[in-house]
Amino acid sequence: MDVGYWWSLLGLVAFFHGMLPREVKEAVNKWFHVLKSYLDPYMRYEIPEFENSSCNELYKTVHLHLNATDMCKVANRVILTRIHNSSRTCSNLAGGESVEDTFEGKKLWWRHSVHKVQGESVRGRGSQEVQERVYTLKIHKRDRDCIIPLYIDHINARAVGYKHQNREMKLYTNSKTSSMYSGGRHMWQSVPFKHPSTFDTLAMEPDSIARIKGDLKSFMEGKDFFERVGRAWKRGYLLYGPPGTGKSSMIAAMANFLKYDVYDLELTQVFSNTELRQLLIQTTNRSIIVIEDIDCSINLSGQRSPKARSRRGKDGDKDPLGSDELEKLKEDETSRITLSGLLNFTDGLWSCCGDERILVFTTNHIEKLDAALLRPGRMDMHIHMSYCTFPAFKILAHNYLMIETHPLFPTVERLLDEGKRKVTPAQVSEILILDKDDPDLVMEKLIAFLQQPEEKLPENSAADESRNSQKKKKKKRKKKEKKRKGKKRGLSCTCEISHKFF
Known part of the structure; x- marks a missing residue:
């Protein structure tokens, strides 16, 4: 008996439905719904x-x-x-x-x-x-x-x-004010993250960009892998190279590729290892924690503080600390985080308090960093941001001048390969942007710039100058302190002589 027969029967029952008593109607309705659900x-x-x-x-x-x-x-x-x-x-x-x-x-x-x-x-x-x-x-x-x-x-x-x-990305920063006056509840301040840098606009070797993108994609899809091997779902990147090579643009490109929030951690505003842990706890999952110019933020040379050093000399005699060392020790104990605290921040037990986190350190002088900070597990991938190469220049030419080729491209390639003058992508960008509507003029200016002898760059970078200025301020404070102590000693000596005279 086919389904059409049953539907015909149901239609006949519905026709006579209005002629039936109420009790019969309820029973018919009940069986009608049962039959309908059975046939559906x-x-x-x-x-x-x-x-x-x-x-x-x-x-x-x-x-x-x-x-x-x-x-x-x-x-x-x-x-x-x-x-x-x-x-x-x-x-x-x-x-x-x-x-x-x-x-x-x-x-x-x-x-x-x-x-x-x-x-x-x-x-x-x-x-x-x-x-x-x-x-x-x-x-x-x-x-x-x-x-x-x-x-x-x-x-x-x-x-x-x-x-x-499709959500709005955020850029967070910590400050002395937020940590001191918020009672530890809100230690980060945020603004919308609108940086336009992407991997398509980044002036870098295409092979290097493909390798970085592949590593980031593997990290995003690696939840099951990290759980299986028993590792925290995080990854560390170290960006190193001379100033102007695009380290900050690389961070922005990584954030836009992953759609992660960015936490720009200013270590000079962090005054204890405990506060550093609190900042880590308040970061969200799917975020990038950035520490720029890590070599200028704290002492990461690997040398132990005066407190941790042995107080005895080679012969076993006591080696008392000098006044300068004691003063430095007091400052370190009260107002600075330690290398050990930073290592625990990157790879200790507290680093497992969240998932899908990326740590990015930048430096202009990788040789100044302690080897313990550079090992895999803390900085898993080292990315060298080098001077401008010809493949990187072609990306800049496409971005700024909207050209894929030019008769003067071979000359630029030869000059960049010879390395007579090392230039950063930032320096090339400044030349391209001046006359971006006239590619011929821009190319001539760039070639003239590359043919000039390399200028002697200052020995210290901007970060080093900032650190040197801080050292000068410390010296001035020490001189004032010595002067004040000297005046006190002179006054006490005068009083003693006057007492003896009388």
Whole structure:
């Protein structure tokens, strides 16, 4: 007996339905629904926007999943929306619209229903009409047990990734004010991160860029791997090279590629290892923690402090500390973090308090860093930001001049390969930007610049000058202190002589 026969029978029963008594009608309705559910091969799951006056997170998940897969584009009516703090327009199914999805070779259908219902009274104004939104998932009964749990996990992962890719990124910094006056609750201050640097605009060897992007992608997808090998889900990068080679642009490109927030940690504003741990705890997952000019922030030469050094000389005699060393010891104990604290920050137990974190250190002088800081596990990948090469120059020429080739390119390549004058990408950029509308003139100026003898650069970089100025200030304070002590000694000596004289 085919299905058509049963539907004909149901239609006949419905015709005589109005002529039956109430008790019979209820019994018929009951059996009618049972028979209908038996004949219907599909199962339906309803996902309302609100459940018991609370927001249903699964409803939002489905909404983001439909946007991530662009399934809404095939619908006849679509509602356009925009996620908070996002520049991307999203689409949502209008009421009554439905779309088809496929998972593990099985077909599923989504339908968005919007109904008007009477809501609760507001401030004595009586009940108001509100909209009730519900997503309905239709799936074949034979498939529900084998794909429903997996499908829910699939749409949840897709929704989380879509939300992460379209959110507003933040740039955080720590300051002395935030750590002193916030009671330890809010030690970071943030602004929107809008840096335009990407790997496509970065002046660097294409092979190096591909290697870095591959390493970052492997890190993002390595949750199961890090759990299996028993390592914290983090990775360290050391960017080293002369000033102007694009270390800060590299950090911005990494953040834009990963869509991670950036925490710019200023170590000169951190006055203890405890405070350093507190700052680490308050960083979020999926973030990049940056310490720029690490060699100028604290003493990382590997030498132990006067307190940790042996107080005895070669012959076993006591080696008392001088006044200068004692003064330096007091300053270190009260106002500076230690190398040990920084190592624990990067690879100690406290470094495991979050997932998907990247630590990036930058330096102009890698030889000044302690070997313990450079080992794998702390700085897993060392990236040398070198002087401008011809492949890097071609990227700059494309970015600034919008040209892929030029008759003077071979001359520029020869001069850069000869290395008569070493130039950084920042120096080349400054020349290209001056006359960006006239590529011929720019190329002539660049060649003239490369043919000039290399200027003698100052021995100290800007960071070194800052450190030297701090040393000069310390010397001045010491001289003032000695003068003050000298005056006191002179006064006491005068008093003693006067006493003896009388």
